[in-house]
Amino acid sequence: MSFTQQKEDKEIEEALVRDLQAGNLEAYDRIAELYQKKIYALSFNLMRNQMDAQDVTQEVLLTLFRKINTFQGKSAFSSWVYRITLNASYMKLRNKKKEPNISIDELLPSFNGAGFQQEKIQDWSENTESLLFTNETREVIKKAVDLLPEKEKVVFLLRDVEGLSTEKVSEILDLTVPAVKSRLHRARLFLRKKLSGYFEEYNSQKGGK
Amino acid sequence: MICCKECIDLLHDYFEGALDQETKNSLEEHFQDCPPCIAFLNTYKSTTTLCRETLNQIEIPDEVRRALQNFLKEHKIQQKKM
Numbered sequence: 001m002s003f004t005q006q007k008e009d010k011e012i013e014e015a016l017v018r019d020l021q022a023g024n025l026e027a028y029d030r031i032a033e034l035y036q037k038k039i040y041a042l043s044f045n046l047m048r049n050q051m052d053a054q055d056v057t058q059e060v061l062l063t064l065f066r067k068i069n070t071f072q073g074k075s076a077f078s079s080w081v082y083r084i085t086l087n088a089s090y091m092k093l094r095n096k097k098k099e100p101n102i103s104i105d106e107l108l109p110s111f112n113g114a115g116f117q118q119e120k121i122q123d124w125s126e127n128t129e130s131l132l133f134t135n136e137t138r139e140v141i142k143k144a145v146d147l148l149p150e151k152e153k154v155v156f157l158l159r160d161v162e163g164l165s166t167e168k169v170s171e172i173l174d175l176t177v178p179a180v181k182s183r184l185h186r187a188r189l190f191l192r193k194k195l196s197g198y199f200e201e202y203n204s205q206k207g208g209k
Numbered sequence: 210m211i212c213c214k215e216c217i218d219l220l221h222d223y224f225e226g227a228l229d230q231e232t233k234n235s236l237e238e239h240f241q242d243c244p245p246c247i248a249f250l251n252t253y254k255s256t257t258t259l260c261r262e263t264l265n266q267i268e269i270p271d272e273v274r275r276a277l278q279n280f281l282k283e284h285k286i287q288q289k290k291m
Contacts, residue, residue: 188253
């Protein structure tokens with residue numbers, strides 16, 4: 001995104017916030033139009049359930065309208081929206097029975113004493129194009145992301161899926177930049193390992209034919 | 210020369226273009242002699258792309274969009290009454 005674009009977005013955001021704080025009901029629709037897709041997508045990726053994501057989206061929109069006067073503009077309005085979305089999703093998840101998370105460390109690469117890789121690494125990256133749009137692959141990917149521990153998952157969703165900058169994610173989650181980087185890297189290592197199992201099996205089946 | 214462990218620790222910054230020239234050179238030197246790390250690098254990159262392309266396709270389903278519109282409409286009516 002260009003600097004001018006960012007500046008324009010910021011100005012539009014600030015004007016909307018002012019309208020909303022002044023009680024302008026037209027601003028409701030514009031805020032909903034601008035943010036509901038982001039709110040829905042993030043909460044859906046966290047909960048993987050349409051009804052829950054709908055509930056959270058309604059709740060977040062309502063919170064934005066009701067609490068707009070507590071928004072002080074210390075961070076970007078969009079960061080505030082993301083934070084409210086995360087809180088509402090976590091509240092919802094807390095009421096559900098959760099599957100235990102697997103430890104991320106077990107899935108990180110292993111090295112010998114000299115720091116060299118111990119596993120055999122297969123390069124499956126060339127063969128993913130044809131696989132990407134099959135339902136099976138999409139399911140495998142979604143399951144792998146669902147298995148990520150919460151701390152890593154949220155960073156991964158905001159940074160890699162939403163495409164926000166490291167700095168923005170650190171603002172939303174109130175984490176340092178190195179902490180965001182390290183969680184993102186761990187999430188990617190975890191997912192790489194999970195996807196490797198699937199693609200390596202696919203390649204060996206294909207090779208055996 | 211750096212080892213595989215150091216190499217993998219640097220991947221995040223490598224893709225961000227955040228490494229200084231010297232570190233970047235030694236990383237690329239390592240890649241030349243280490244096919245497993247090249248495979249790791251390629252699959253690390255692919256993982257990010259695959260996950261992004263799978264998860265950022267989410268659209269609001271029509272029935273949810275309608276429900277949200279009704280919800281907002283009702284909320285606005287309530288606000289006007291207040």
